Amino acid sequence: MTITSQQDTSTSLTCEHLVAGYGGPPVIRDVSVRVGVGKVAVVAGPNGAGKSTLVKAIVGHLSCSSGSVSLDGRAIGNHSPENIARYGLGYVPQHQDVFDTMTVAENLEIGGYLLPRKQVPGRIDDVFSVFPKLAMLRHRPVGRLSGGERKMVAVGRVLMLRPKVLVLDEPTAGLSVSLTVELFETHIAGLARSGVGILLVEQKASEALRIADWGYILVSGEVHVSESAADILSRPDLGEVFLGGSTSLAGSSLLAETETDEDEGSAP
Amino acid sequence: MSQVISSLGFGIVTASILLPAAVGFTLQFSTTNVLNIAFGAQMTFAAFIAYLCTQHGVPLWPAMVIAGVFGALSSGLLNRLLLAPFQRRGTSFFGMIVVTIALALVIEYVVEIIWGPSSVSYPLQGGKAVHIGSMIFSQEQLIVIGVGVVIALCTHALLRYTRIGKAMRAVAANPALAKSSGIRAQRVTDFAWAASGLMAGMAGVMLGISVSSVSYTMGDTFLIEIIAAAVLGGVGQVYGAMVGALVIGVLLEESAIVLSGAYAPIAAFAVLILVLMVRPTGLFAGTAKVKGIA
Numbered sequence: 001m002t003i004t005s006q007q008d009t010s011t012s013l014t015c016e017h018l019v020a021g022y023g024g025p026p027v028i029r030d031v032s033v034r035v036g037v038g039k040v041a042v043v044a045g046p047n048g049a050g051k052s053t054l055v056k057a058i059v060g061h062l063s064c065s066s067g068s069v070s071l072d073g074r075a076i077g078n079h080s081p082e083n084i085a086r087y088g089l090g091y092v093p094q095h096q097d098v099f100d101t102m103t104v105a106e107n108l109e110i111g112g113y114l115l116p117r118k119q120v121p122g123r124i125d126d127v128f129s130v131f132p133k134l135a136m137l138r139h140r141p142v143g144r145l146s147g148g149e150r151k152m153v154a155v156g157r158v159l160m161l162r163p164k165v166l167v168l169d170e171p172t173a174g175l176s177v178s179l180t181v182e183l184f185e186t187h188i189a190g191l192a193r194s195g196v197g198i199l200l201v202e203q204k205a206s207e208a209l210r211i212a213d214w215g216y217i218l219v220s221g222e223v224h225v226s227e228s229a230a231d232i233l234s235r236p237d238l239g240e241v242f243l244g245g246s247t248s249l250a251g252s253s254l255l256a257e258t259e260t261d262e263d264e265g266s267a268p
Numbered sequence: 269m270s271q272v273i274s275s276l277g278f279g280i281v282t283a284s285i286l287l288p289a290a291v292g293f294t295l296q297f298s299t300t301n302v303l304n305i306a307f308g309a310q311m312t313f314a315a316f317i318a319y320l321c322t323q324h325g326v327p328l329w330p331a332m333v334i335a336g337v338f339g340a341l342s343s344g345l346l347n348r349l350l351l352a353p354f355q356r357r358g359t360s361f362f363g364m365i366v367v368t369i370a371l372a373l374v375i376e377y378v379v380e381i382i383w384g385p386s387s388v389s390y391p392l393q394g395g396k397a398v399h400i401g402s403m404i405f406s407q408e409q410l411i412v413i414g415v416g417v418v419i420a421l422c423t424h425a426l427l428r429y430t431r432i433g434k435a436m437r438a439v440a441a442n443p444a445l446a447k448s449s450g451i452r453a454q455r456v457t458d459f460a461w462a463a464s465g466l467m468a469g470m471a472g473v474m475l476g477i478s479v480s481s482v483s484y485t486m487g488d489t490f491l492i493e494i495i496a497a498a499v500l501g502g503v504g505q506v507y508g509a510m511v512g513a514l515v516i517g518v519l520l521e522e523s524a525i526v527l528s529g530a531y532a533p534i535a536a537f538a539v540l541i542l543v544l545m546v547r548p549t550g551l552f553a554g555t556a557k558v559k560g561i562a
C-alpha cells in the first residue's frame with residue numbers, strides 16, 4: 001500500500017508497514033498511516049477489521065512484529081505505553097477508557113500524573129472549561145456517570161498532558177447524535193486547530209470524515225483505501241459499505257465483515 | 269450477657285489483627301490480580317523475625333516495627349522478582365495461585381528449618397489489665413487495637429490523598445489506562461506489595477502477641493479468616509475488607525461462647541456463607557462489577 005503525499009505540513013505521527021497481532025497470525029498487516037501536525041486522520045472499517053489492534057500497536061499495548069512508528073521523528077515502535085505517554089501521544093481506548101472507581105477529579109489528576117504537582121489544578125480547570133458539565137460532577141465516581149459524561153472524562157483525562165497527537169478509538173460509540181456532532185465539530189476540530197494531530201478511529205465514519213483531512217479504510221487488517229477525506233466522502237461505493245448509516249448492505253461482497261454491531265470489539 | 273461483652277473485647281482484638289491482614293491481602297489482589305495464598309506465611313516469617321529481635325534484646329514494639337519493615341521489603345521484592353515475571357510470561361490467574369501456594373510452603377519450611385517445629389513466644393509484660401465495661405484488655409492487647417486502627421487510618425489517607433495511593437487505585441481499576449497515563453505500573457505494584465507486606469508483618473506480630481505463641485503454621489489458619497474477611501467485604505474492595513475484618517473478628521470470638529475452642533470458626537463462616545448467598549459480591553461491592561479499590 002503506497003502512501004500518497006497526504007500532508008504538505010510536517011508529519012507528527014507516522015506508522016509504516018506495521019504488522020501486529022495477539023500471538024497468532026498477525027491481525028494487521030503492512031499498515032501505514034500518518035497524521036500531520038494539526039490534522040485529523042480517520043481510520044474507518046468494519047467491525048473486526050483491526051482498527052483497535054492498529055491503535056494498540058501504536059500506543060504500545062501490543063508489540064509490533066515489524067514496521068515502524070514514529071512521533072515527531074522519534075522512533076517509538078515497541079516502546080512501553082508509559083514512555084509513549086511521556087513522548088506526547090495521548091490515547092483514549094475504545095473500551096475501559098476511564099477509572100470507574102475514581103471520581104471525575106481523580107480521573108483528571110491521574111491524567112495529569114506526569115505534570116508538576118502545581119500545574120495539575122490549573123489543567124483540571126482547563127478541562128472543565130472545555131467540558132463545563134464535568135465541573136459539577138467533579139466529586140462523582142465515574143462509574144456512576146452516563147455514557148456521554150464518561151466519554152468527556154475519558155477525553156478530558158487525556159487532554160491533561162496536552163498531547164501532541166491524540167489517538168481516539170471509536171469515541172462516539174454509545175453517544176447520541178448530538179453529542180457525536182459536538183465531540184467532532186467542537187472538541188476534536190478545535191484541538192486540531194490548536195495544533196494537535198488526531199488519529200480518529202470510527203466504524204461509521206461519515207460524520208468523522210467531515211472534520212477530517214485524510215481517511216483510511218481498513219479491511220481485514222489491511223489498508224484498502226487511503227485518500228483525502230473529501231474524496232472518500234464523494235465516492236458512493238465507499239459510502240454505502242463503510243461509512244455507516246446504510247443498512248442495505250445485502251449483496252455486498254464485504255457483507256460478512258461489515259455487519260455493524262456497535263460494541264464488542266476486542267477484550268483487552 | 270457479660271460473656272457476650274467480654275467476648276466482644278476479644279473480637280475487637282482479633283478484628284484489629286485481621287484488619288491490616290485483610291487490607292494487605294486485598295491490596296495485593298486488587299493491584300496485581302494475585303490471590304496470594306502465601307500471605308499467611310509472610311505473616312509467620314515476619315513474626316519470627318520479631319521473635320529473633322526480641323531474643324537479641326530488642327523490646328517487643330521496636331521488634332514489631334522491624335518485622336514490618338522486613339515484611340515490606342521482602343514482599344516488594346517478591347512481587348518484583350518472582351510474581352511479576354510470571355505474570356509477564358502470561359501465567360494464568362490459577363497458575364499464579366499455584367505459584368503462591370508453592371511459595372507459602374517454601375516460606376514455612378524455611379521458618380521451620382531455622383526456628384524448629386515447636387512454637388515460641390514473645391516476652392509479654394502483661395502489665396495492669398484495663399477494664400472497659402466488662403471487657404478486659406491487657407496493655408498489649410490495647411496496643412494491638414491501636415496499631416490496627418492506625419493502619420486502617422493510614423491506608424485510608426494513603427489511598428485518598430497521596431499521589432502514589434491514587435496511582436495504586438488507578439492501576440487497580442484499569443492497568444492499561446494507568447500505563448497510558450504515564451504511570452509506571454510495575455513500580456506502583458511493587459509499592460503496593462511493599463505496603464501490604466508491612467501490614468502482613470505487623471499483623472503477624474500482632475497475632476503472635478494476641479495468641480501468645482508463634483509457630484511456623486500460625487499463618488495458615490489465619491489465612492482462612494483473612495480470606496473470609498476479604499470475601500465478605502467484596503473481593504478487591506479495601507474498605508470492604510476493613511468492615512469484613514471487623515465482622516469476622518467479632519463473629520469468631522462471639523461464636524466461641526456457644527461452640528467450644530476449635531469449632532468456633534464454624535459460626536463465623538456460616539454467616540459468611542449466608543451473606544454470600546444473599547449478596548454474592550460481598551457486603552460492599554456495588555451491583556456493578558467494577559474492579560478496583562473503591
Ligand SMILES: Nc1ncnc2c1ncn2[C@@H]1O[C@H](COP(=O)(O)OP(=O)(O)O)[C@@H](O)[C@H]1O
Pocket residue numbers: 022027045046047048049050051052053054265266267268
Ligand atoms: N485480545 C485479543 N486477543 C486475540 N484476538 C483479538 C483480541 N482483540 C481482538 N482480536 C482479534 O483481532 C481482530 C481485529 O480486532 P479489532 O482490532 O478489535 O477490530 P476493530 O477495532 O476494527 O473492530 C478480530 O478478528 C479480533 O477477533
Ligand SMILES: [Mg+2]
Pocket residue numbers: 051052053094169170265266
Ligand atoms: Mg475496535
